Amino acid sequence: MSTLSPGLRPPPVRPLAEAAAAPARRAVRFRLTPDDRGVLWLYLLTRVSLWITAHFARWLFPAQPGVREAAPVLAPFQQWDANHYLHIARDGYFPAGTGPWTSGWDNREAFFPGYPFLLRAVHTVVPDWTAAGLLISFVAGAVAVLALARIARAYLPGEEAAGRRTAVLFLLSPCAVFLAVGYTEALFLAFALPAWLAALKHRWALAAVLTTLGTAVRVSGLFLAAAVGLLFLLSVRAGAGRSTWPARQAWRSAGWTLLPVLPPAAYSWYLHAHTGDWMAWKHAQERGWYRTFHAPWEAWANTWTGAFGGTQSTGYASMFQAELAAMVVGSALVVLLVRRRRRRWPETGYVALSLWALGTSYWYTSVPRATLLWWPLWIGLAALSLRRPWFRTAYLCVAAPVSTLVALTFLTGRWAG
Template structure:
């Protein structure tokens, strides 16, 4: 009932700004963007294909990307300080080249593969001193070689790949977070926990984590929407980068089965076999050169002690390496981090099972099994970057317990800085 005087018509409601629309409305795939009369510049951008890209980035996406850029700048500042404060040598008067801190450990393996191939000059595992490079899947080295055609520096090419891939990954994670945790409307809280995680440095260097997530997280988003062909194709790309792509494929298969049993039908099941093709092709290639179908696995065993041991044996060996004085303090500290990451992973799997998140539980559990059945634990802290349920869960916990966000940031910030310094100064960091 109107309370205005007779003859007085109410003013029409003011149109709401697109930024103020409910988040659920922004996520509708059928929503059409508001049309504006384009000027000359707008028409030129649209003709060049930029208009669609700009429309795809919502204000929430731009906020997440701004956070991503700030954390990249903080890591570059850390790398600059590492060059000057921790030079190699006791009487150094000049800092090393700008990009040297980023070219450490596995980044050198990827460089050698991209530059020289897997078996240069007929060298291979039959030779003494072989670097076991076939343990690394070809996706990242192939892309590195392609980018190097445009970017002369190998290190800069690797950094560029991770920079772009990391942006794609953090956008996908933020969108995923809003579907799991509606209160995290723009996903920025989840992105913050992820980007300030203890091993965040590996997202910024020439490693595979950022590129893997750039394929894996959009694949999971597609699977959630039952776009099985897209999910399978993206997962196949992920398996070219890391064997973890097979764990993702298993999780998507579980999600597909649950969807089919709920009445969605089994149409699209054939796509689930697609992610197995890249590992099979890589195994075939290695077999043609070495006669060994599992050459990549055997290279991991030779170089990184990844031969099978029971979980309790692996825990015991890692515990001894961490606390029994068998290694220098730097290595011992990293083995302690391996133990802590294993505990976090086990708790995460238990919580996922408790909440009946079966596909996510399968994904994390397979990762733990692969990493937790070697002689000792290696690279589990770095693998936490790939466990998206962990970062979404921490964001959800911080929304229920506001004090947790402050506590996490106060603890994660120094640990992240220490791990970054360890890596950037050439020390083992997982």
């Protein structure tokens, strides 16, 4: 067994004849196994830990020194981008004729509509906006971690603890707090990971529908769509060498791979109707988050200056240091995926597209958070820890305090990526 993520052993691309002859065997199982229940217990325990951290954060680190009353119970969770999603869900993208032409505009069109739309729907049942967002992330996170564990068991056959080990490393990762707050990571993964699981089973229609839901939540869904499309092409090529008829049958599913482009296209049309700009979401990111295109080496240099050049306060400088570290991890992951498993091009493409999008801005922003979306990383680390037990101890000794510090940083209103 290989020890790093590029050495994962996912199920081989199955011949199309086998896929066409046994559709019943490809059904996605929804019954919880004992391993699934163990993963859910881990998930629940980490949620309890985060709530304990949030409780003490509002008492020990108040916004103003000397106060004698703690902030409301849910206040620590309503920070930064969570406020953007709340404003979109509550007021829409262009309330009362405001927009990019308005002074002090918050560039909210940079955020895709999937999460705000669901937040508004849940709010009809849960009156508190923050609680509604937390409920979405709680349910979505459970779905995501279950799917991740099942993918891990498929990639690491014969390893009974593969699913639980991957879940532990993932749930204690440095940026795990973003899975529990009103952000899009948990919801996106709740669509993306089952989509990938369905694609591995050659259930292309289901994979496409789930990926489409993912593209409504984050632009990262397009990277997933590219990976699913490449996996489809590889499976067709593998099947064509065995039998022509199953390959022709499979091509009937090709149209499903184009479905994920519809939400971004519809959102661009909506923005154009209100702003006259087809790429208004991209231009909003450029205005608000310095996501103008720069060469990768320029982005690295600018981030390095922010981290070590003395131009930022210590809090922001530390986050820029984390950005650099995450970019190094992602780049190493891509290199190792290519070197160790040349047939795993879909996973390589998914991570590489994410790195390109994040690594060509003025400086890096939110790369550590993006690591949550790189499922080959967490499965690969689990594979390493299963082969070398000392790695699990080393990882937990480093990740647990870092995860706690990042959680405290976010929950107290400081920038945490």
